Amino acid sequence: MITRISLVALLSLLVGLPVEMLACGDKFFVPSRGMQYQRRVIDREAATILLYARPGSVLNATFAKVAIQATLRKAGYQPTMMSSATEFQNALRTGSWDVIVVDLADVPPIQAASVGVAPIILPVAHDLAKAALDVAKKEYRHVLKSPTKSQAFLDAIDQAITVRAKARARSVTRTGV
Secondary structure (H helix, E strand, O other): OOOHHHHHHHHHHOOOOHHHHOOHHHHHOOOOOOOOOOOOOOOOOOOOOEEOOOOOOHHHHHHHHOOOHHHHHHHEEEEEEEOOHHHHHHHHHHHOOOOHHHHHHHHHHHHHHOOOOOOOEEEEEEEHHHHHHHHHHHHHOOEEEOOOHHHHHHHHHHHHHHHHHHHHHHHHHOOOO
16 A cells, blocks of 8 residues: 555656756757757868968968868868969869968969959968958958967868858859859
8 A cells, every 4th residue: 555655656746747857958858948059061071172381381381280181181171282383373273162271471362363263262370460460351251360270270161161151052042043
């Protein structure tokens, strides 16, 4: 008799528990309260990334130090690395690039060479004064300041790819294609 009473009391206690008494983390599984940390999905395999660093430049040393190619490949990107100016100019003419990562000093020749194509240029600034960095940020949409970790490159490229995808979506809706 006592076991029946204790069983009924236990069942009534479990059935009568309010939803707020859920365990830690379980409250996030309730459909009306879920937290949404969703970012736009980036198609890293389809993104074309061109990396250019002149031999002996600070950016070339940074690329070697942070192993940028290995990091981008691990994340799913297929980057193309150029170190010769002629190879780089040929790559600009022949390929359609989504993002071009280049030293801030090398940006003006790129813009002149890439006339029909509108890639996102991600200049990398090293040891730049605040005023000069502000000017660069006004001139270029994205500027990466003295990156020391590969995650900084990856985050900047992800952001640039997202911006490029949004721009493509807007141009498709405008043209009606």
